[in-house]
Amino acid sequence: MDSLLNPDRPPVFCPGCSHDRSVHTLDRALKEMGLKGSDVVIVSDIGCSGLFDTFFKTHAFHGLHGRALTYAAGIKLAQPHLKVIVTMGDGGLGIGGAHFLAACRRNLDLTLLVLNNFNFGMTGGQFSCTTPEQASVASSFLNLLEKPFDVCNVADCAGAPFVVRSSVYRKDLPELLAEAISFEGFAVLDLWGGCPARYMKKNPLSPKEIESAIEKLQPYRGVVSTNIRREYSSHYREEAAKNTAGVDWQGIEKTFEPTVKERREVVFLGSAGQRVITGGGLLGRAAILAGMNVTQKNDYNITVMRGPSVTEVIVSPQPITYTEVGKPDVIVALSEEGVRKRWGLFEEMEKGGRVILAAGVEIPTTDAEVLEVDYKAGGIKKKERALAALSLLAKSGDPVTLEMLREAICQSFQGKRMEEALGVIVKAAEVPFHVKTQSK
Amino acid sequence: MGLLFVDGNQAVAMGSLYAGCRFFASYPITPASNLLSAMLETLPSAGGIALQGEDEIASIGYCLGASMAGMKVMTATSGPGLSLYSENISFAIAGEIPIVIVNIMRQGPSTGSATRGADGDVQFMRWGCSGGLPVIVLAPADVSDCFTLTVHAFNLAEQFRCPVIIASNKEIGMTSGTLDMERVEKPAVIDRTLHESGPFLPFQVKPGEDVPSFLPIGGPILVRQTSSTHGPDGYITTNPSEIQAGVERLQRKIDSNTESFSYFDLEEREGARTLLVAYGITAGAARAAATELFENQNIPVSLLVLKTLWPVPEQVLQAAAVGMERILVAEMNLGQYVQEIRRVLCNQRVDFYGKMSGQLISPTEIIEEVTHG
Ligand code: SF4
Numbered sequence: 091m092d093s094l095l096n097p098d099r100p101p102v103f104c105p106g107c108s109h110d111r112s113v114h115t116l117d118r119a120l121k122e123m124g125l126k127g128s129d130v131v132i133v134s135d136i137g138c139s140g141l142f143d144t145f146f147k148t149h150a151f152h153g154l155h156g157r158a159l160t161y162a163a164g165i166k167l168a169q170p171h172l173k174v175i176v177t178m179g180d181g182g183l184g185i186g187g188a189h190f191l192a193a194c195r196r197n198l199d200l201t202l203l204v205l206n207n208f209n210f211g212m213t214g215g216q217f218s219c220t221t222p223e224q225a226s227v228a229s230s231f232l233n234l235l236e237k238p239f240d241v242c243n244v245a246d247c248a249g250a251p252f253v254v255r256s257s258v259y260r261k262d263l264p265e266l267l268a269e270a271i272s273f274e275g276f277a278v279l280d281l282w283g284g285c286p287a288r289y290m291k292k293n294p295l296s297p298k299e300i301e302s303a304i305e306k307l308q309p310y311r312g313v314v315s316t317n318i319r320r321e322y323s324s325h326y327r328e329e330a331a332k333n334t335a336g337v338d339w340q341g342i343e344k345t346f347e348p349t350v351k352e353r354r355e356v357v358f359l360g361s362a363g364q365r366v367i368t369g370g371g372l373l374g375r376a377a378i379l380a381g382m383n384v385t386q387k388n389d390y391n392i393t394v395m396r397g398p399s400v401t402e403v404i405v406s407p408q409p410i411t412y413t414e415v416g417k418p419d420v421i422v423a424l425s426e427e428g429v430r431k432r433w434g435l436f437e438e439m440e441k442g443g444r445v446i447l448a449a450g451v452e453i454p455t456t457d458a459e460v461l462e463v464d465y466k467a468g469g470i471k472k473k474e475r476a477l478a479a480l481s482l483l484a485k486s487g488d489p490v491t492l493e494m495l496r497e498a499i500c501q502s503f504q505g506k507r508m509e510e511a512l513g514v515i516v517k518a519a520e521v522p523f524h525v526k527t528q529s530k
Numbered sequence: 531m532g533l534l535f536v537d538g539n540q541a542v543a544m545g546s547l548y549a550g551c552r553f554f555a556s557y558p559i560t561p562a563s564n565l566l567s568a569m570l571e572t573l574p575s576a577g578g579i580a581l582q583g584e585d586e587i588a589s590i591g592y593c594l595g596a597s598m599a600g601m602k603v604m605t606a607t608s609g610p611g612l613s614l615y616s617e618n619i620s621f622a623i624a625g626e627i628p629i630v631i632v633n634i635m636r637q638g639p640s641t642g643s644a645t646r647g648a649d650g651d652v653q654f655m656r657w658g659c660s661g662g663l664p665v666i667v668l669a670p671a672d673v674s675d676c677f678t679l680t681v682h683a684f685n686l687a688e689q690f691r692c693p694v695i696i697a698s699n700k701e702i703g704m705t706s707g708t709l710d711m712e713r714v715e716k717p718a719v720i721d722r723t724l725h726e727s728g729p730f731l732p733f734q735v736k737p738g739e740d741v742p743s744f745l746p747i748g749g750p751i752l753v754r755q756t757s758s759t760h761g762p763d764g765y766i767t768t769n770p771s772e773i774q775a776g777v778e779r780l781q782r783k784i785d786s787n788t789e790s791f792s793y794f795d796l797e798e799r800e801g802a803r804t805l806l807v808a809y810g811i812t813a814g815a816a817r818a819a820a821t822e823l824f825e826n827q828n829i830p831v832s833l834l835v836l837k838t839l840w841p842v843p844e845q846v847l848q849a850a851a852v853g854m855e856r857i858l859v860a861e862m863n864l865g866q867y868v869q870e871i872r873r874v875l876c877n878q879r880v881d882f883y884g885k886m887s888g889q890l891i892s893p894t895e896i897i898e899e900v901t902h903g
Contacts, residue, residue: 128748128749128751133595143756144766148752149748149752149753151595151747152754152757152758153591153618153755153756153757154618157591157618160588160592162595163595164591164593164594164596164597164599165595165598165599167579167596168579168599168748169746171748172748188588189587192583192584330574333574335575336572336575337543338534340534340711341531341532342534342535343532344533378533384706385705385707386707387701387706410707410814411815411818411821412814412893413707413890414892
């Protein structure tokens with residue numbers, strides 16, 4: 091196979107820069123693997139390592155600083171046959187740390203070359219996440235204060251199954267690189283080299299010194315057996331194939347005639363656990379069974395398992411323009427904390443409006459008719475309250491009927507959940523209620 | 531077939547599937563999280579890929595990679611995440627990478643209120659990235675719009691090879707409504723134009739055209755993508771005239787086509803002296819207010835609901851404002867889009883009503899502004 095180097099754009103690194111060596115190493119590896127330019131994409135980061143893609147006749151993607159691994163992942167998932175090679179400096183590794191950790195954990199089939207030269211070459215030799223404490227760099231004394239980052243250790247801890255630490259000058263690096271590219275999973279190569287224009291000005295670093303520094307560290311020469319597992323892209327496709335959930339494009343068939351002629355506003359004021367939002371949804375579905383328009387807006391705490399739970403349902407044969415409740419026709423008041431959330435709404439209610447009030451819950455005075463129900467005495471459990479109140483409302487046929495409500499339940503739930511819900515309606519019919527007179 | 535009961539975010543998910551979206555990545559954030567859930571539920575079984583990124587920057591990055599590899603892509607977030615998208619949005623502009631970005635706006639500034647709506651990112655969506663080149667922003671007013679405008683957003687992203695932002699709001703995204711699939715507008719789906727024959731340069735345009743034809747990374751012909759200032763060949767250029775021509779083309783391909791995608795609803799009433807202008811969730815209140823004023827108070831008011839916010843549909847505004855004594859703009863912020871309207875209608879009286887309390891602007895408040903303003 092031919093070299094994949096771009097004859098029109100020879101490398102332009104500073105004389106003696108180790109990146110030059112890395113370009114040729116990568117080319118030899120690709121050549122050895124017999125890859126065509128169209129089999130490969132080089133995704134380069136920012137900085138001197140960001141020039142890599144221009145020297146090759148392959149697909150190329152040069153994006154933002156530190157984000158190369160993210161683009162590479164998108165490309166690999168969309169074009170699984172591609173060999174995706176990411177080149178990044180120690181600078182890109184630092185700023186893109188979260189992406190590095192995620193890539194190690196994910197194990198998508200990418201090969202990452204960290205062209206580690208211990209500083210930001212292009213911007214003037216500032217310290218990076220791998221600069222040794224004792225080095226003298228362009229960030230004043232700052233690197234003295236921070237511990238450099240062991241790329242391989244981090245990759246190992248984060249789950250990368252193939253990790254190499256090597257000098258760029260190592261003789262058999264092309265073979266090792268070819269092995270990394272062939273490896274089906276995320277392969278990280280921490281390649282140590284020198285930046286003569288910046289770092290090496292004050293910190294001489296010969297290939298020999300690099301070699302001996304690496305020898306003192308924990309060796310990483312390829313497969314990390316404890317991290318071996320399924321490659322992400324093929325695993326994803328396998329799991330996705332099991333997933334059969336689709337979109338419902340059919341909707342709710344109209345099987346009833348509209349029960350009201352004008353907009354109705356129904357508000358449920360309750361607490362987490364009373365299935366207030368489910369109740370509002372059932373009311374909505376019941377109304378849609380009669381071809382009516384519905385909106386439902388919910389309000390609950392970030393801590394979803396405690397605190398007030400409010401749902402506002404608007405039902406209308408006409409299109410609904412404004413989706414907030416102004417003058418409720420019905421308020422279902424199931425808990426104190428729910429009522430307190432919308433205290434002012436009771437005042438807005440007019441004669442002809444209805445309040446379904448759980449016994450013991452305090453509400454402000456209102457012009458609406460108040461039906462008080464003792465759910466506790468009636469044996470209606472907390473999670474059944476919203477539905478029980480809804481069935482009392484449906485008894486009036488406004489804005490939905492009991493038949494519509496039953497049908498909505500049958501279409502929304504299955505099996506035991508459906509039986510339970512239908513049971514609540516039967517049980518709720520037995521619970522006595524009385525009209526409460528409020529003293530103004 | 532009957533009515534669907536879905537929230538705005540679900541309707542966006544449906545619109546995206548209809549438009550051919552096959553790749554989605556986002557980071558969980560209220561009020562956009564249930565869009566992530568909807569995509570995770572439906573995209574894999576449709577042969578696509580849905581991912582939860584490690585952060586917002588990664589999420590949009592995955593999308594840009596997948597888009598350049600040939601897929602139709604979408605991501606979704608809210609204000610805090612949009613801030614993190616900024617640099618990659620500039621990249622999508624510069625690299626002409628089709629992507630649909632859904633911004634479910636919530637009360638800001640900063641973390642603000644996760645579950646309270648607002649329209650506070652309206653100028654930010656236009657100006658929030660380096661370079662200042664135009665983006666397309668569409669604003670749905672209800673669940674039907676969420677479906678239709680998402681299809682338009684994909685079509686525009688593909689056609690013009692650019693990012694398109696859907697400016698939704700918590701109050702639309704997380705409020706359920708009825709969607710009539712038989713009646714909702716379903717635009718014909720447009721795919722990006724592929725390079726057909728002859729030598730391929732990734733950013734070369736045909737004479738008389740402004741959008742380069744596309745080939746995916748991963749196909750038999752080599753493709754280059756770069757965030758650096760580049761010439762038609764996708765390599766860095768330092769030639770000032772080439773640079774100038776490049777950015778002018780990026781601007782022209784959007785701005786000169788604005789009319790073809792200026793979506794709006796205009797309710798004209800005879801004898802109207804006031805034009806009400808609204809977009810997004812406030813459009814509903816404005817509609818209710820205009821109807822109420824006409825039917826019960828005998829005050830005719832015309833209403834313009836803008837669904838394309840950026841580029842500003844100047845001709846639509848000018849046409850709707852002819853003969854009006856007063857333009858009243860209502861929006862859920864402290865006065866953002868009204869600045870554009872004042873710029874376009876500089877010889878007319880343009881008033882503003884807005885609030886940013888997490889509550890919707892009500893029809894009553896708008897009526898009050900119309901009658902006492
Ligand atoms: S600045 Fe350093 S890293 Fe960059 S090309 Fe020059 S020597 Fe190489």
